[in-house]
Amino acid sequence: MTISTVAAALLSHWRRQPLQLGALMLGLALATALWSGVQAVNAEARASYARAAAALDQNGLAHLVSPGGRSIPRDAFVRLRRAGWNVSPVLEGEYRFGATRLRVIGIEPLTMPAETRTVDLANAGDLLSFISPPGTMVVSPETAEKIRGQTDLALRVSDRMPDGAAFVDIGLAERLLRRDGELTRIVIAENQRPGLEPLGTFAPALSVREPTAQSDIEHLTESFHLNLTAFGFLAFAVGLFIVYSTIGLAFEQRRPTFRTLRCLGVSLSALAVLLLAELVLFALAAGAAGVIVGYLVASLLLPGVAATLEGLYGASVPGTLSLRPEWWLSGFAIAVAGTLVSSTQSLVRLMRVPLLAAAQPQKWGRSSRTGRRFQALAAAALLGLSGALILWADGLQAGFGVLGCLLLGASLLLPAVLSGFLTLMQRASSGALIMWFWADARQQLPGLSLALMALLLALAANVGVGTMVSSFRLTFVGWLDQRLAAELYVAARNELEADRLRAWLATKVESVLPISSVDTEIRGQPMQIFGVVDDPTYRKHWPLIVGLPDVWDRVASGEGVLVNEQFWRRERLRIGDQLDLASDWKSTVVGAYSDYGNPKGQVIAGIDALTSRYPQVSRLRYGLRVQPDQVADLRSSLSDEFGLPPDNIVDQAALKEQSRRIFDRTFLVTGALNTLTLGVAALAMFLSLLTLTEMRLPQLAPVWAMGVTRRDLAILEILRTLVLWLATFTTALPLGLALAWVLLAVVNVEAFGWRVPMHIFPYEWVRLGLVALAAAVVSMLIPLRRLAGLAPSELLKVFANER
């Protein structure tokens, strides 16, 4: 007997069961697609961070930085150069070109080490135009589009530039950022002359920052990518449920073939190897399809992810995807690994079951009492572990641990919960048909439990993430109302115009709220310090989460500062803590405020305190308080008087709308993944129902024979499926709310640094319930049509003795 003969016998099963083969391939391809799609998105984003970090931060080299984040005097650089050190100065900060805020990086092209040069200035003409007034800005094509017409500076486009940043000559940066004689960092080239005096001799106040493998943005966005990975894994697990279920049934149905083959002399090990080879073959084929679909999924998700990353972290990721060998190889690997994991139990059973044991495909899926007990125990242990993690562990990893244990524990517990519910209903019933209905539903439960567990996970994820996003949105909208209290926001184009504007506004509006800020580093973190005037607007509207009773008096007098929530939590600050804001500026924390959507830490100080330390601070932007009915007039007056472009005068409503739009765009990817996961769960349900329909005849035929019509049986089948869906949906609600709580109270705090209160949205549950119901009805259609159209001869086969 040749291997090919045995293989042909084994493969013939799939020829007779094309639906089963389709389910296996589809489940595997979908699981691979969603997993590898998410991985592709993550890989693309990370590659983008790495490119940006290498280009903008020269993070492959060591730097000299000021420990408190303070500016470095230019003299330090001069001293180092004179001592023979091959170093190069960098000055950077944020600058607004119209409505576009750019990270301006001032470099000195003649001393910048060649290995980190993103800007090609080899041509003498290019170099001259770069360093000569009025100067040239090197930007990406997208950035060039955004700021065209907003600046008089010459623009040079480079594909190697990341979006949202501009390289300029350091002299130009000094002028733009109003930081004459200051440096942000000093890049140290790798090649240095031997025998130099130590750096500390010339710059004792500076410290060396060694090259880092991980950029700041990569570190900042780590939690987001972990979130995405968790979602991808959830979808992968839901897809694998289909694979596990199909392989289990196929093995059971082929038991007679296995028995015959073994009776004919095929060894157990040869059989196992052939089955393993068959599975790997399927995994590779489905993996290929999965990788292709994954690429499409990633292409669809990437713009949403890019929007999220920009909205939450200010990270720029290009919206195009490149095919990476490591990505598609990992897609194949995960497909094979998933198949092997899903088939382990069936293979082990094959090895253990006695040669002559009869196949029981009808009983397939029915778990043993021991198995059920073990499952319930494992569920209890996992739920207990999640509780323990909440109580005694902290950190992002612990947060995800809580989520994992909670979801897995609850899904393992689901069959027991549903079985208990159905038993109760059966006991409470008296009519024969009703009693049979509940008893039969309970009997169907094991066969459907994997699909129902997948459904539970998908529904709970939808409820949980939906509650989190909606709670966040509700809080965010309320917060916007507080934070954007000024009716109009205006930006002057230069300081001269700003002086005129202030003078003109003094008699036209109720109050003028300057929006002035400096970028700095506090406690090793990039920070913004804003200066505020003493105005009732802040006292009335500012979204404080904690503060002293006289917090605004203290801020106005310069005695204290406010910090945003993320910095407050990250640094575990308390009221009364001292902060080093600059070399000669220490202040006391007197309160904290919510500041959603801002990846950076922020400090609010009195405007006088800020301007006394930073006299050059930009004073171009203002919030204006006027009666709402005067906004339109004021807007046109401003336009007439100063000729300001529309982008420089923004009213509150437009700003809120824009913020809401950004918010909604931020969570597009979450919505897309939620929908995909729910879709896979619905598919799992559909395939399970279809598979079970094939095995339902022996259970339905006796009831039909005793006088229940096929139509009534079909109606009962619909009701049975609906009851199971409804019970699963009901179970998913508390689980989803628990998930939302963990996301809001644990994961988000760790990931973003802010905590949002949880709200309940029953309307969304109804909407989700209707979507789930529609999916249930769709998943029932084909199995039901089969059942309703069943010829009596098919049912009679169940009773036939002579077949």
Add this chain to the structure above:
Amino acid sequence: MESYICDIVVILAAMVIALRNLSKSYETAEGRLEVLRGIDLDLGAGDCVALTGESGSGKSTLLHLVAGLDRPDAGEILIGGRDISKLDDRGRAAYRRTEVGLVFQQFNLIPSLDVAANIAFHAKLAGRHDSAWENELVERLGVGTLLTRYPEQLSSGQQQRVAIGRTLAARPGLVLADEPTGNLDEANGDAVLDLMFSLSKGTGSTLLMVTHSHRLADRLDRQIHLRSGKIT
């Protein structure tokens, strides 16, 4: 016990079966297969008749037609003077529910219900649930200790006893049995048949039983032999 029998005799008084020129064929891979060819048969109320014949002679098909599980291509199935082959799906379902009791070789118990619920199931569907009668049946069938068990926890003999209990609990006018002892050993088969004959006789039901066994067929009032779809 006597009072129940009287009730049933009243119910079954009109249960006379007449088959007229009954034909049935099936499409097979080899073409159309004529299974029954012009069967004519009369059964009186309370008759116990054995239907014998070789494999493929059409015994089970005839039984299924009389049970209203399938429809003939031609001919009439008159049950108490009413042609059930003219009934629609719902009508035939009502006929099976209220007038027929079926016992199969494979028992076909409902796996999700325990023994007590299985026995009561058909009677409840027929609207003739009677606890006292069921208790008596349980006692006579010797399944009193098995009531809370599920079919998969029973032996073949026990399952067939429960199947007979289920059929008779509904007090049908017509009991149709298809190789009821085919899956049982001889001793068990005899015990089950004794019970079925005794209970059928007691309730006055008409019994039509398909069997291969001449030994069993000899125990019934009458034998009808089928060969190639015809009564010989």
